[in-house]
Amino acid sequence: MRSTLFAGGYVFDGTGSTPSRADVLVEDGVIRAIGRSLVGDTVVDTTGRTVLPGxxxxxxxxxxxxxxxxxxxxxxxxxxxxxxxxxxxxxxxxxxxxxxxxxxxxxxxxxxxxxxxxxxxxxxxxxxxxxxxxxxxxxxxxxxxxxxxxxxxxxxxxxxxxxxxxxxxxxxxxxxxxxxxxxxxxxxxxxxxxxxxxxxxxxxxxxxxxxxxxxxxxxxxxxxxxxxxxxxxxxxxxxxxxxxxxxxxxxxxxxxxxxxxxxxxxxxxxxxxxxxxxxxxxxxxxxxxxxxxxxxxxxxxxxxxxxxxxxxxxxxxxxxxxxxxxLRELQLLVDCGLSPYQAWAAATSGAAGLLRLDDRIGRVEPGLIADLVILDGDLTDLSGLAGRVVETWQAGCRTYRRPVHEVAR
Known part of the structure; x- marks a missing residue:
C-alpha cells in the first residue's frame, strides 16, 4: 500500500479553526495521520500553501x-x-x-x-x-x-x-x-x-x-x-x-x-x-x-x-x-457576516453536515476520505480564488493540477 504525504504547508481542518502547520498522510484514498515528521512514499510539497478539505x-x-x-x-x-x-x-x-x-x-x-x-x-x-x-x-x-x-x-x-x-x-x-x-x-x-x-x-x-x-x-x-x-x-x-x-x-x-x-x-x-x-x-x-x-x-x-x-x-x-x-460565493458570505474561516467551513464541514456526509468528507481528519485542495495564499484573502487552486485530490488521487504557465490571479 503506497502512501502520499502532503508536507510543509498549513492545514485548514474544515471546522473554522485557524490553519496550523502540519503534514497530512494519505493511504489508500483515506487520511491516515496529521502531524509533523510523518513519512510517505510520495511527497507533495505544500510549502507556503494551505491544504484544506475538498x-x-x-x-x-x-x-x-x-x-x-x-x-x-x-x-x-x-x-x-x-x-x-x-x-x-x-x-x-x-x-x-x-x-x-x-x-x-x-x-x-x-x-x-x-x-x-x-x-x-x-x-x-x-x-x-x-x-x-x-x-x-x-x-x-x-x-x-x-x-x-x-x-x-x-x-x-x-x-x-x-x-x-x-x-x-x-x-x-x-x-x-x-x-x-x-x-x-x-x-x-x-x-x-x-x-x-x-x-x-x-x-x-x-x-x-x-x-x-x-x-x-x-x-x-x-x-x-x-x-x-x-x-x-x-x-x-x-x-x-x-x-x-x-x-x-x-x-x-x-x-x-x-x-x-x-x-x-x-x-x-x-x-x-x-x-x-x-x-x-x-x-x-x-x-x-x-x-x-x-x-x-x-x-x-x-x-x-x-x-x-x-x-x-x-x-x-x-x-x-x-x-x-x-468560490465568489465565499466573499459574499463574508459580506453577510461570516468570518473568512466560517465561510470556508460553510463550504466544507458545514455543507458535509447538510448533505449527511460528514462521516466521510468535509474535514481533514484521520479516517475520512482524502478529498483535499492545495491553495495558494492566505485563506483570509478571498480574492482570485479560482486561479489560486494549485491541485485538487479526490479519494487520494490527483484530479486537477494548475498548468505550470498559469499564475495565481
Whole structure:
C-alpha cells in the first residue's frame, strides 16, 4: 500500500479553526495521520500553501450553462450533455470535489462521474425540481410555447405536479430516476417567466405529501424558497434546507432555528443574472427586473440569518452563472457576516453536515476520505480564488493540477 504525504504547508481542518502547520498522510484514498515528521512514499510539497478539505457546493446545475434564452433555443438538444462534461471539469478545477445538483443532472451523468469516465465532482442529484403549474419549473410562455429550464428526457422527467396524489407520484418518479434528494419550489422564482418570487406555491397538504414520501425513502428535501410565506410553509413541512431565502423574515428565521433547518443562500445567483444581462445575454424581459429587485434585499436577509445563528452551507446556483466561478460565493458570505474561516467551513464541514456526509468528507481528519485542495495564499484573502487552486485530490488521487504557465490571479 503506497502512501502520499502532503508536507510543509498549513492545514485548514474544515471546522473554522485557524490553519496550523502540519503534514497530512494519505493511504489508500483515506487520511491516515496529521502531524509533523510523518513519512510517505510520495511527497507533495505544500510549502507556503494551505491544504484544506475538498470543497462542497450544495447547490449547482451541472447540466445548465447560463440563462441565454436565444442560445438555448438555437442549440441542438444533445448539446447540453457535452457542455455538462466541461462544466464538471471546471468545477473540480476550482477545488470542488462534491456537489448537490439541484436539477438537470441525470443518473447517467452521476454514474459517469462516479466511474471515472469524466473528470468532475462527486454528485448527489435531485434530477428535476417539483413545482406547481405556473410555478418556478413551468416553462410555459405567454406566446404558447414552453422553454424548460431543465429539458425533459427519459432521465429527467417533468417536475410539474398539482395536488397531493400527483405530487406523491412525482416524488416517486424522481426517486425512480435516481434522485438522492427531492427538490421542490415553494415560491416563484427569478428565472421563471410567469410567477413572482414572493408568492407561496403549493399548499400545506401538497407539501406534507411530498415530505412524507421523501421521508419514506430516507431522502431529504431541499426547497427553492424565496418569499417569506413559502419559506415558512417549507420549514413547517419539514424540509432540510431552504435554498435562496431572499425574503426571510424574523418568523421564518425563528422557525428555521427551532427546526434545525439549513440555509443555502446562493447569493451569487441574482448577481449572475444581472451580469449576464450586462454581457448582452438574452432572457425573458421580466427576469432582469426580478433579479434587480431581489439582489437588493437578499444580502440583508442572509445577514439577519447569520446573526441569528441559522446553519449555513455554501451553495452557488452555478449554471445560472459560469461554472468555475463558484468560490465568489465565499466573499459574499463574508459580506453577510461570516468570518473568512466560517465561510470556508460553510463550504466544507458545514455543507458535509447538510448533505449527511460528514462521516466521510468535509474535514481533514484521520479516517475520512482524502478529498483535499492545495491553495495558494492566505485563506483570509478571498480574492482570485479560482486561479489560486494549485491541485485538487479526490479519494487520494490527483484530479486537477494548475498548468505550470498559469499564475495565481
Amino acid at each position: 470543497l462542497i457546493d450544495a447547490h449547482v446545475h451541472l447540466a445548465l450553462s447560463g440563462v441565454n434564452l436565444v442560445e438555448r433555443l438555437a442549440n441542438p438538444f444533445s448539446f447540453h450533455f457535452f457542455q455538462a462534461v466541461v462544466n464538471c471539469q471546471r468545477t473540480v478545477a476550482t477545488g470542488i470535489t462534491t456537489v448537490r445538483d439541484a436539477a438537470g443532472a441525470d443518473l447517467g451523468l452521476k454514474q459517469a462521474l462516479a466511474r471515472g469516465l469524466i473528470s468532475g465532482p462527486r454528485a448527489l442529484i435531485a434530477v428535476n425540481m417539483i413545482s406547481q403549474t405556473g410555478g418556478h419549473n413551468d416553462g410555459h410562455l405567454s406566446c404558447g410555447l414552453a422553454v424548460e429550464l431543465f429539458p425533459h428526457h427519459p432521465g429527467v422527467p417533468s417536475g410539474v405536479a398539482d395536488g397531493p396524489d400527483e405530487i406523491r407520484r412525482t416524488v416517486r418518479t424522481m426517486l425512480r430516476a435516481g434522485a438522492d434528494v427531492i427538490k421542490v419550489a415553494t415560491t416563484g422564482g427569478v428565472l421563471s417567466p410567469s410567477d413572482d418570487p414572493k408568492h407561496a406555491h403549493l399548499r400545506p397538504d401538497e407539501l406534507a405529501a411530498l415530505v412524507a414520501e421523501a421521508d419514506a425513502a430516507h431522502v431529504a428535501v431541499m426547497a427553492h424558497a424565496q418569499g417569506a410565506e413559502g419559506i415558512k410553509n417549507a420549514v413547517r413541512a419539514g424540509v432540510r434546507s431552504i435554498e435562496h431565502g431572499i425574503f426571510l423574515d424574523d418568523e421564518a428565521i425563528e422557525l428555521m432555528l427551532a427546526r434545525g433547518t439549513w440555509l443555502v443562500p446562493t447569493l451569487l445567483a441574482p448577481l449572475s443574472v444581472i451580469e449576464a444581462a450586462e454581457r448582452g445575454e438574452v432572457h425573458g424581459p421580466a427576469v432582469l427586473d426580478k433579479a434587480l429587485e431581489v439582489a437588493a434585499v437578499h444580502r440583508d436577509a442572509v445577514t439577519r440569518a447569520v446573526e441569528a445563528g441559522v446553519p449555513i452551507a455554501m451553495g452557488t446556483d452555478t449554471g445560472i452563472g459560469p461554472h468555475g466561478d463558484n
